[in-house]
Amino acid sequence: MSRTETAGAPVDDAGGDEEFDPVGTLALIAVYFAILVIAWVYIYYIEFLGRDLVVVG
């Protein structure tokens, strides 16, 4: 991935030349995904469809 460096990039961070795996980001975003799915299921199927006077026509 060294060709992905731009010409003017400073070379102070050696890590920039290797493939960087954002494993922490993947973990955080997996948590976010789980929260979204659980919250959606609650709001849509329990709160919304459980209410009185569902509009059916």
Added chain:
Amino acid sequence: MSDALEADQTFYDKFPAESRVVRSSLLGAFLALTLGAIFGIIQTLHRTGIFRGLIASTDYYTLLTAHGVFLALSFTTFFLAGLFTWAVVRSLDRPLVNIKITWTWYALMAGGMTMTGITILAGLVDAVDMSADVLFTFYAPLQAHPLFYTGLAVFIVGTWLAGADWFRTWLAWREENPNERIPLQTFMVLTTMIMWYIASSAVAASVLIFLLPWSLGLIESVNPTLTRTLFWFFGHPVVYFWLMPAYLLWYTVLPSIAGGRLFSDPLARVVFVLFVLLSTPVGIHHQYLDPGIAEGFKFISMTNTMFLLLPSLLTAFTVVASVEYGARQRGGTGVFGWLRSLPWRDPAFTGMMLAGLMFAAGGFSGMVNAGMNVNYMIHNTIWVPGHFHLTVGTAVALTFMAATYWLWPQITNKPIYSSQIGLFQVVLWFIGMALMSNAMHAQGLLGVPRRTAEPEYSGFDYPVAFGGFEELNVQIAIGGTLLFLSTVLFIGNLVLTMGNPRVSGIAETLRPALSGPDDAPEVLDDLRIWSGIAVVLVVLAYALPLAAIINDGGLFGPGVGTYPVWIDAAAGAIADVTVSAAWSLVDALALLGSRLLDAAVAGVIA
């Protein structure tokens, strides 16, 4: 290119004339923020029933209109104008082509907004037959004073000219650098403005063809569904117009502040292209419960809206990965442990990160808003302002304030007066908004409506869930008060910063991306293609609904009256408008001042 050169010079050193434009734009934004915050705290306390002594409930809607227009249109757009001017000049590393043009658009924007603002605030003064209590959506047949619409039109023309200014500067740069990729920041500015031109054309048409002539009495009536639809044609992409400057900061400034680099320049470009394509053909999702629009059009709009989640979800990944890269560079380890290695003492960093976190929460309520039939549950409840106080009210506003701590020294050579106050301020905003927005969402699920001076009713009580109506009101009031205090601290810190002497050696560098622009397909930079596809998508999404609305109700409505909220005694005062406008501003400010003073005195005595 520019990044290597800029290391020891600030933007102020290199581009003093452009710095002035950026400063003036930001100051315009902060003036709007101050006014908006004052109206905000009055509303919060009034609506929740904590303190209703300052204004009558009928005047609540004047302040609500002002709060919406000053914050959602003025604060956001002026900040955007300053930021984009900075971003274009910095990333192209060349001055604007003609600074006179630049000051012309600034004057148009400022003049237009002043006109509109005066018209709104005149609603507080009974002696003046002028007001615009129509809220920032100005749904006909409620009618504002003509000056309100005129000011909006002038303001929008100002933004168009600003966009032309940035495009022109880019074209001049391209002549000088024929084979270079568009620098990322400029790419973001240009794509955002393409979206803005497409979106604002509809509201400009609505104002110039229908609302303004109607308010002047030239046409008798309008078709409310048509003007509403034209408003939302503009009204959804406008939220991306607020958001794109925040994205620009998250993509291009935040990684450097964190000690990292942008994870992927190509994906950033893809995200902005997706916004150009998808942000406009979705406006009908604000009209899910409109009677005049067929269900099929609503479903198409929902599908587009859901796919519009993609660029934001991709942004979440790219920005967090860029920050994580910084943390790893700073020695961070572990799956979550790296979070400890970030510069949390820096208000610019912490503010932007908290803003991003709030945006993640706002993402959820946005998904609910986007769901077509679930809209029955939350449409026009206070859930909706709960949502957009997370997005525009925090993701955007808090990012702007946080970025100011980083940007202001670069455009003035004056260091921030107090970083500690800055840090406290951004955290306070986060806490205040967490309280207020959470309670607003919860009240929305109880069915509490938005946009009302007194949400309690004589004939019924709200159901109890997630805490009762009253305790949620207290939560909203506490949250709103903290937000007001946070704004005061922000403005105070900035004013004290302006008194600092200029220093040298505070230049900051923005570092290039890990995966740079060379990795991005050339076609991403072909703005003509994306503009063309965007227009086609908009036509596909809107041609049939608009045709159906006009076919059903006619261009000028199916027999609808006119309900001016600006004439008490029917007087054709249009000729006197300019004179009375000036006086009414003086009156309005004096009145507001005296009422605030009264309230303060009452508070001291109590």
Added chain:
Amino acid sequence: MHIHAYEKIWLAFAIVLILLLLGSVTYGAVGPGVAMVADSEGQIDATALDEDERFAEPRVEQVGENHYAAYVVAYQFGFEPDPIVVPANSRVTLHVTSRDVIHGFEVVGTNANTMVVPGEVSEITVEVGEPQEYGLLCNEYCGAGHHAMEGKLHVVPREEFESSDGGESA
């Protein structure tokens, strides 16, 4: 164009999420049968409602075996009829229009919620259950007295409904 493997994973999850959202809404439409208010009814002259046979006298009337129609007018600042009285355990189609500006029609704490636009008729059908009193409010800003605009929806036992005159003078 180089895209990191993790980002591709996230892109896949994002698309799954979008399909879950679209799938839920579609399920709501075909399963429980949630229908959107739409342009099912024609235009109406908002300035001449007193000449319209449905809205000249806002009322509730029987239109089918267990099916009732409510004709409701929203105005600055109230609803007519008020209260709207309907019999328990029936199907009710609400036809709501405005005499003046844009209003909202929200039965508090329920899913019965629609915009009310002058010149248009909002038509929504709901199934009502056991006798109950619901609050009704306007949830779109409609002028200086907006916060005072409220009403009631009374679901009453069938005998009580039949002994009244359909709610007009209730």
